[in-house]
Amino acid sequence: MAREIPYIAAVQEAIRVEMERDPSVVFYGQDVAPSDEDPLVQAFGRERVRVSPISETAEIGMAVGLALAGYRPVVELLMAEFMLVAMNQVVNEAPRLRYMSGGQVKVPAVFKAGYGFTAGWAGQHTGSIYGMFMGFPGLKIALPSTPADAKGLMATAIRDDNPVCYLINYLLVLEHGDVPEGEYTVPFGEAAVRRSGSDVTIVATGWTVGRALAAAETLAGEGIEAEVIDPRTLNPLDTATILSSVEKTGHLVLVDQGTRHGGASAVIAAEVAEHGFTSLKAPIAQVTALDVTVPYSEPMEAFVLPNEEKIAGKVRQVLGEAPVAA
Amino acid sequence: MQELDNDRLVWMFTQMLRIREFEERVKRTFEDHPGVIRGHTHLADGAEASIVGSLATMAPGDQLMATYRCHGYPIALGTDTKSIMAEIYGRKSGLCGGYGGSMHLVDPSRGFLGTSGIVGQGIPQATGAAWGAQLRGQGQVVLGFFGDGASKQGAFHESLNLASLWKLPIVYVMENNNYNVSTRSEQEDANAANGEPLSVKAAAYSMPGVTVDGGDPIAVYETVGAAADRARKGEGPTLVESKVYRLSAHGNIIAPPGVPLHYPEHEAITTFGNREEYEAALRGDPVPRFRARLVEQGALAPERADEIAQEVHEEMDAAVKFALDDPYPEPEAAARADFVYA
Amino acid sequence: MDADVAIGLLRTMWRIRCFEERVVQLKRSLQVHGLIHLSIGGEGVAAAVCGRLRDDDAVYSGHRAHGHAIAKGAPIDRLMAELMGRSDGVCRGLGGSMHLVDAEHGFMGATGVVGGNLPLALGTALTHHLQEADRVTVVFFGDGAVQAGHFNESINLAALWRLPVIFVCENNGFAEFTSREEHSTIERVSDVVAPYGFERTTVKGSDVPAVWEAFGGFLDAARGGEGPFLLECLTYRRRGHYEGDQQKYRDAAAEQEWAERDPVAQLTRRALDEGWIDDEAAAAIEAEAGEAIEEAVRFARESPFPEPAITAELVYAR
Numbered sequence: 001m002a003r004e005i006p007y008i009a010a011v012q013e014a015i016r017v018e019m020e021r022d023p024s025v026v027f028y029g030q031d032v033a034p035s036d037e038d039p040l041v042q043a044f045g046r047e048r049v050r051v052s053p054i055s056e057t058a059e060i061g062m063a064v065g066l067a068l069a070g071y072r073p074v075v076e077l078l079m080a081e082f083m084l085v086a087m088n089q090v091v092n093e094a095p096r097l098r099y100m101s102g103g104q105v106k107v108p109a110v111f112k113a114g115y116g117f118t119a120g121w122a123g124q125h126t127g128s129i130y131g132m133f134m135g136f137p138g139l140k141i142a143l144p145s146t147p148a149d150a151k152g153l154m155a156t157a158i159r160d161d162n163p164v165c166y167l168i169n170y171l172l173v174l175e176h177g178d179v180p181e182g183e184y185t186v187p188f189g190e191a192a193v194r195r196s197g198s199d200v201t202i203v204a205t206g207w208t209v210g211r212a213l214a215a216a217e218t219l220a221g222e223g224i225e226a227e228v229i230d231p232r233t234l235n236p237l238d239t240a241t242i243l244s245s246v247e248k249t250g251h252l253v254l255v256d257q258g259t260r261h262g263g264a265s266a267v268i269a270a271e272v273a274e275h276g277f278t279s280l281k282a283p284i285a286q287v288t289a290l291d292v293t294v295p296y297s298e299p300m301e302a303f304v305l306p307n308e309e310k311i312a313g314k315v316r317q318v319l320g321e322a323p324v325a326a
Numbered sequence: 327m328q329e330l331d332n333d334r335l336v337w338m339f340t341q342m343l344r345i346r347e348f349e350e351r352v353k354r355t356f357e358d359h360p361g362v363i364r365g366h367t368h369l370a371d372g373a374e375a376s377i378v379g380s381l382a383t384m385a386p387g388d389q390l391m392a393t394y395r396c397h398g399y400p401i402a403l404g405t406d407t408k409s410i411m412a413e414i415y416g417r418k419s420g421l422c423g424g425y426g427g428s429m430h431l432v433d434p435s436r437g438f439l440g441t442s443g444i445v446g447q448g449i450p451q452a453t454g455a456a457w458g459a460q461l462r463g464q465g466q467v468v469l470g471f472f473g474d475g476a477s478k479q480g481a482f483h484e485s486l487n488l489a490s491l492w493k494l495p496i497v498y499v500m501e502n503n504n505y506n507v508s509t510r511s512e513q514e515d516a517n518a519a520n521g522e523p524l525s526v527k528a529a530a531y532s533m534p535g536v537t538v539d540g541g542d543p544i545a546v547y548e549t550v551g552a553a554a555d556r557a558r559k560g561e562g563p564t565l566v567e568s569k570v571y572r573l574s575a576h577g578n579i580i581a582p583p584g585v586p587l588h589y590p591e592h593e594a595i596t597t598f599g600n601r602e603e604y605e606a607a608l609r610g611d612p613v614p615r616f617r618a619r620l621v622e623q624g625a626l627a628p629e630r631a632d633e634i635a636q637e638v639h640e641e642m643d644a645a646v647k648f649a650l651d652d653p654y655p656e657p658e659a660a661a662r663a664d665f666v667y668a
Numbered sequence: 669m670d671a672d673v674a675i676g677l678l679r680t681m682w683r684i685r686c687f688e689e690r691v692v693q694l695k696r697s698l699q700v701h702g703l704i705h706l707s708i709g710g711e712g713v714a715a716a717v718c719g720r721l722r723d724d725d726a727v728y729s730g731h732r733a734h735g736h737a738i739a740k741g742a743p744i745d746r747l748m749a750e751l752m753g754r755s756d757g758v759c760r761g762l763g764g765s766m767h768l769v770d771a772e773h774g775f776m777g778a779t780g781v782v783g784g785n786l787p788l789a790l791g792t793a794l795t796h797h798l799q800e801a802d803r804v805t806v807v808f809f810g811d812g813a814v815q816a817g818h819f820n821e822s823i824n825l826a827a828l829w830r831l832p833v834i835f836v837c838e839n840n841g842f843a844e845f846t847s848r849e850e851h852s853t854i855e856r857v858s859d860v861v862a863p864y865g866f867e868r869t870t871v872k873g874s875d876v877p878a879v880w881e882a883f884g885g886f887l888d889a890a891r892g893g894e895g896p897f898l899l900e901c902l903t904y905r906r907r908g909h910y911e912g913d914q915q916k917y918r919d920a921a922a923e924q925e926w927a928e929r930d931p932v933a934q935l936t937r938r939a940l941d942e943g944w945i946d947d948e949a950a951a952a953i954e955a956e957a958g959e960a961i962e963e964a965v966r967f968a969r970e971s972p973f974p975e976p977a978i979t980a981e982l983v984y985a986r
Contacts, residue, residue: 034850041403065452098668105440120702123780296759300761381980529863
C-alpha cells in the first residue's frame, strides 16, 4: 500500500524499516536523535542509534571500521560539504579497501548528507558536489528526486555491500508523494523515465528533475515532446537508458545543479558523445550551475542556477528553434 | 591476563625472530633480486617485541587494525609468510592477490581487518571496529596500532574522544619510534618538545595513558593486557605508548621506475648525523635482548634457540622462493568488477 | 574596569543586542534569508574581547559572528546590508550572515564549517610572529568545535610554535542541538588542552568585567609575542542554534536562570551601583543603539541588490 508522505519522512522510514529488518544496521551522526524520546531511539535503543560529536573524520572512519567488522552503518553528515572535512575516509579509504585487499573485505556503509540547498545558505552549505565523487570507483552515489525513490534508494544503499553517498536534495525535503509502505527498494543503476517524448532527451537529477518536467510542459504547449530521464544513481550510471532515448530523439540536453566543469553532466555528455554520436542530430547542450561558488544574495543565487526557462531555452536551441550559440 | 609460561615465552621469541627474519628478507630482496619489489615498503625491525607482546594478549574474536608498517602483525597471527611475501612481490598468490602490496595487508580470517596507507586514518576505523565489538557484546577487544606522528592527526583526537565517551573496547597502541619519516618528535609535538611522554595526551580524553618500553615484550604484554582486560570489562579505552626504535630507515628510497631501490641508513645518521644514537639502539636490539633473557632464566636452551633460528631461516628461504616463483596476476584481473564493488 | 570602559562595553553590547533583535524581525518578514545564528545573551564576550583589540589585531569567528564583527568595529550599516543581500554589504552580498568579513577592521572572517577557522587563525598568528609585530590573533569558536580533529591539530601546533594567538571558546553547553555531556567526557574545554601546558582559564561569560580582566592578561602577554592562550567563557545562547530552531532540547529552568544572568543587565546594574552612569544615561545608551540599527536598516534597504554579473568577476583574483 502506498500513501502520500514527504520526501524527508520517506528517508527516515527506510532507515527504520531496514533497522527492523537487519540488526546489523546502525545509525549515528551529529544531532541524530539527541532526545531519548526519538522514535528511532525508542525502537532500537541507544546502542544502535547514537548522537556523535562534530568529528567527521572519526564518524566516517568509524563507519568504515564498523563495516569491516560486519555492520551496516548509516552516518548522518547533514551537509555534503561536511564530507570534505573527512575527504580521505570518503574517497581514499572506504571505496578502495575492498579492491586493495583483493576482494577479502567489504565496506557496506551509507554516507547520508544533504546537498543543493540553494536557499540563502551561501557558499559552504549549498554545493552540488556529487560530480567529484564519480571519479572514485567503489563509491556509489544515489540522488533521489521523489519521496518513493528517497525511501527505495536508501533501503538499497543500506543493503548494498559498498560505500554509498546517499544525497538528499534539501530543496525537496517537504515534497509529498506516494511511497509504498513496509520494505521497499529501488535498484541502483536503473534510470527512471519521468516523462516520455520523442523530440529531445533531457537528463536531470534531484531538484532539477522537477524543473525539467516543468520545462517539458511548457515545451509541450509549443509542440515539442521532451523525454525526461532521472538517472537516480550516478554510480552506477544507467547509460543504456540515456543512449536508447537519444537514439530515439537525436537531441540531448543535460541539466545539473552542480558546476559545469568536472560535473556529472560532463561525464554523461562524454559517454553519449563517444557511444551515441551517430544518433545525435545536434550538439549536446548543458544547463548547469555557473562555475562559481553559490552566492548568498537571492537574485545572484537564482542567476547561477538552472531553471525552467534556461532548460526550455536550451531545448529550443538544440532543436534549431533558436540559434545555437554558446 | 594469562600467565606467560615457558612455552608461551618461547612462542613469543619465535614470532619476534620470524618478523625480524622476514623483514631482513624484504630488505635483502632489493639487493638480491633488483626490481622484484616495487613502490614503498616499511619494516617493523625494532618493533618486534611491541608487536608480539601486544598480539599475545589477543583472545579469540579479538581484532586489530594497523598502519602501512604492517608486515609484523599477520606474521605473528599465523598468516602464511609465503602469501605475505608474494603480496609484497606483487604476485598472484599474494595475501591480497597482488592488489594491495606491502602497505595494505589484510587477513580478516585472523582478525586483522587491515591498514590505512594514510597516517592516522586507521584510528577511526579501529574505533568503529571496537564499536562493532561492543554491539556484539561478546567481550571482544580491538587493538588499534598507529605511530607517534598519527597523534597529531585530527582523526586521533576525534577517535579517542568518542571511544572514551562511548566506553569502547579498544586499546590504542601508539608505537612511538620518535620519527615521522625524518622529523623528530620534538620538532612536531608540543609534548615531546616539553620532554613529556606522548601518553599524557590521554588526559584530554579522561582515559588512562601509559608509557611502556616497547623493546620488552613482557612489559608490553602486561601493559596492553591490563588495558585489554579493562576494555573487556566495559571500562573503556586506554592509550598505550610503546617506545620502540625503528632499526631501518622509514622505508626504501622513493625513485622513478628504472632506478634501483634500496634501504638507506636510518634518518638519525642520514638526516642528523647521529650515528651514536643509532648504534646505541642496535646495542639495545630487543630480539637478542629477549633471547638472552630467556636463556638466562632457563626458559630457552641456547641449542633450542639456534634450532628455532634455523627453522625460521628455512621458512623465510621458502617464502622468498615461493614468491619469486609465483606468477604475476593476469593483467585483466585489474578490471575485476567484483573487487571494485562487493 | 572603570566608567569609560563600562560605558564603551555597554554601548557595544546594546548595538549587538539591537542588531540581532532587529534581524529576528527581518528574518520573519523574509527580508533576511538563509541561515541565521544569533548570540543574544552572549554579547559580553564579544564586547569585552574585541573591545581590547586594535584594528590591526585579527579576529576570526564562526557561524555565530554578528556580535564579534560589530564589536571589532565593522560598520553596522554594511553588516545589515550584507544580511539583506545588498550590494553595499561588507561582502557585496556574496557572503551573508555566516561569512562576514571586514578586513579593514581586522575582522578576518567568519567560516561556516565548525572549527574551520582555527587553522586559519594560526596562519595569521604565524605571520605576526614572523613579522615580529605586536599584533595578536583571536579566534572565537564554540564547545562543539573542540571535538573536531582540526582543533587538536591547531592546539598542538600553536603550543609547539608558541604562536601569539588567543583561543576564545564560547562554551554555551550545546553543540548545535546536543549537550556537551553527549560529546565529551571532559566538561571544561580548558581541561581538554591541559596536556599542552599553556595558560588557560575559564570564566563566566555573563560576567563582563571578569572576561575583560582575564582576556586583558592574556592580551598583554600575547602582545609581547607569547602564546598561545585559551580563554573559555561559559555562556548561554538565549535563542536557538539558528532562527527557527524549535529547541526541544532546552531546559526551561536553565533558560530562566540565564535570563537573570543576562550580561547587559548585569553590567548595567554594576555601572549604576558604581555611579558610573545614572538611569537616564543607561536608557540613552540603549536608545542610541536602537536608533543606529534603524539607520542601518534604512541604509540596507536603500542599497540595491548586486548585479548578478559580479558573481563571475569575483571567482579569481585578478
